[in-house]
Amino acid sequence: MLSSPISVAAPEPVCFDGTRLRIEDIAALARRERPAVLSAAPAFRARIAKGADFLDRLLREDGVVYGVTTGYGDSCTVHIPLDLVAELPHHLYTYHGIGAGRMLAPEEVRAVLAARLASLSQGYSAVSVDLLVQLEALLIHDVLPMIPAEGSVGASGDLTPLSYVAAVLCGEREVWFDGARRPAAEALLAVGHTPLRLRPKEGLAIMNGTAVMTGLACLAFERASYLSRLATRLTACNVVASAGNAHHFDETLFSLKPHPGQQAVAARLRADLASERPSRNDQRLQDRYSLRCAPHVIGVLEDALPFMRTLIENELNSANDNPLIDPDGERVLHGGHFYGGHIAFAMDSLKTAVANVADLLDRQLALLVDTRFNHGLPSNLSGATGPRAAINHGLKALQISVSAWTAEALKQTMPASVFSRSTECHNQDKVSMGTIAARDCMRVLELTEQVCAGLLIAARQGLALRGRVDPQQSLSPGLAAFAADLESRIAFVDEDRALDHDLQTLLQALRAQVWEI
Template sequence: MTRSTSDLPTVLFDGSRLGLDDIAALSERRARAVLSREPAFIARIARGADFLDRLLKEDGVVYGVTTGYGDSCTVTIPPDLVAELPHHLYTYHGCGAGRFLTAEETRAVLAVRLASLAQGMSGVSVALLSQLEALLVNDVLPLIPAEGSVGASGDLTPLSYVAAVLCGERDVLYQGRTRPAGEVLAELGIAPLRLRPKEGLAIMNGTAVMTALACLAFRRADRVARLATRLTACNVVASSGNAHHFDETLFSVKPHAGQQRVAARLRADLDTGSAARASRNEQRLQDRYSLRCAPHVIGVLEDALPFFRSLIDNELNSANDNPIIDAEGERVLHGGHFYGGHIAFAMDGLKNAVANVADLLDRQMALLVDTRYNHGLPSNLSGATGPRAAINHGLKALQISVSAWTAEALKQTMPASVFSRSTECHNQDKVSMGTIAARDCLRVLDLTDQVLAAMLITARQGLALRRRADPSLAVPPALAAFEADLSDRVPLVVEDRALDRDLQALLAARDEAVWNPHA
């Protein structure tokens, strides 16, 4: 059965500003979508559709309504065929490939498209908005292939699967099963739409897929910055490092706000203000860069996040199809708001910053497992002692996997936006590649999450073995609580064991506190 959402907080779609956190909440079913029924909102939406109807009656020429699409804009559509044109648009764009978007990603796509059309500048009917709302409320999710968009004229091919489902065609995921859309809509008592002029274009000719993926990527990247900071603190303690590399005065002279926040979190985690920590004789004047410069690496991501949020939020709150219908001024404005350059730039930049954090953690792990650099910890952080130590290998293979995941993440950092293509008979001769950039970013985040899960195991192992080597060690309070949580989740690796189940269990716990320090 579909889970009831009646007791959840609501996200209101009335053309007012939404944030990427609203989209994330809808994608995870932590909130429910509500389309405004306020008379003023309904009237504003209706004015655009009514204006287009008047233009048609007066023989006005409107791109995508009385003309073909793209390079076919010079083709005049006979009046008796105008009503069929939107259905042809989503039909011939049904050529997507690759994996299907996940349930969370698909909900985000529906919500982002609804947010854009609710701006009232697309010439669509209230019925179309209500149908999108119905898909979200009933969790009827179009099966959307991830590949096939160049990011201008928007996400045409993936969004064609949304348009088709609104009309009762193609397949949906409903209650855990793939079923024909028409069958599910009939079961729910929802009549398939017959698209009005321009409605096919309004659904498809926009940036909803790339923006939806960007909303989800942003939240995951924010978590990466916070957890990487906590793991760095653990690794400083495990390697008996110098906690005063993160001194407040030191960071006051390099005034990057995000970098300073990372250093402040490290000071709090390492409790550098306590008398015990302040008086401790550090073993080394300077740690290696992956520890000493952690705020400088993580700080790049931390400083970039607010800027990227502003780009994503602005795109989310934009009318981004073409043409724009100005019903108040009675104008049809032909432009290029479907171009996803801002999302492409944000995702290309975000994946670079995230991959660099994965690389930082990979370097930290390489230090911890190596007896030349880990200052008295056992080789490969093995917990075995006595004669059995010879046959046990600790985290040796895990470090190899971390290196592999990091290398793949780094390989994905080539910016997608620089690979613009000329398509559609050179009508779309400069395109954003925003959707590819967003998918790349999510892949980098998947790989980085695997690195983070491995580093959680490493932190649990490293702190326990440092305490074994130094029984008098006082682990700072924040790290002690963190270590206790990890110890409940991951048994100490003494005898060699497969760690894949530990990794998967940790990855499944990404919504829990252990993944979200400094929240």
């Protein structure tokens, strides 16, 4: 008898309807774990159309609206004849096509598109429903604008990088589609869409906002949150491998310094270090700071994350172009919501907290490979024995590379937000540098993930070697399962070998967040 096929529920879409979205929504959409859908609710679509209709009426009555009947930025005093108003949005994305640097990765581009769609869906940007549908189509069909990462000062928003989104919506420039770089018009045609002709203000609505920095910030937050938990698990491995003192994380001790994140890290360490092994009489009374104070270092990141979530999600759920159009009060609101100061602060702060975690792990590894501090393990955690031990060097080079990645991460922590530049004829005379801060943060995360991947190799090696020295050692269930998983992914280093393949294997697993910790 044939069994019935198993029904697998489709993932819940991320709905763009002006209601509040979370970081996890954007991250899941960016990883293609959940699809995007623009609300079809009549009330939502009527609200979007209401703003566009009001703007049309204002233009018919010869109203003056920045960026619609005037030039842009310092050129706001230049009057645009009504017969040229329709061309102005296309000039905006055209002259801003001056990006440089690497292209944003597909995951990053999806986050950017989602952040822009979230903002425009608030209903205060006077865009057409057709524009939102076109943005939705890019996400649904994975038509990804090729967006250069460099060229934004973070106010008036991410003008230059977002010009590549505006151009693609209009069938210009290039996209990544179906595994290849292709002309935008060709890709739009392939998914059943035609290029837009932007309505008045729609160029500003797409470009004059914080979508690039905010999209990157959503991804950065998720990666940092996972690194916090992984760094805690790695610390537990290093305490065991170096025969450290588990009592440094005592519950009563940590009740006396009530930082919630720090207490959470200590609680995770207590759970991981629970063991039937009796206390050693020769155990050090106090371990060095990189082990003993791990909750105090990782806990800073852990305590900062809820605050940073608030900053990022408030920006994500904001109307952040200029001017904003109030469709109910029928007012044009000229302001500066394109300013990315909150994201800049969050990213400058996050990269510093993450780099400190990289430094902590680097110090732990330096102790673990050194026979003066690792309590009986071989030099450089080499697994070679007998005469061949003389020519084997274990994890010596790994420790050097981890130190190099850490140094580069620490070097990147100079805050970008304090380097405001006066631009555009001193119209943009105080800018946020939020996108540079977000890019810096992503680089610090990349380097710290490499540090963690290196520490995963050391954890696999160190735990196995400690088992040789202390056969009676027992691990907590969580740590035992983690060690077994590492053993299934990479081989023990008994004879010198290149470790770059192992590093990349673990780095891929780390970024996929395969360990539930």
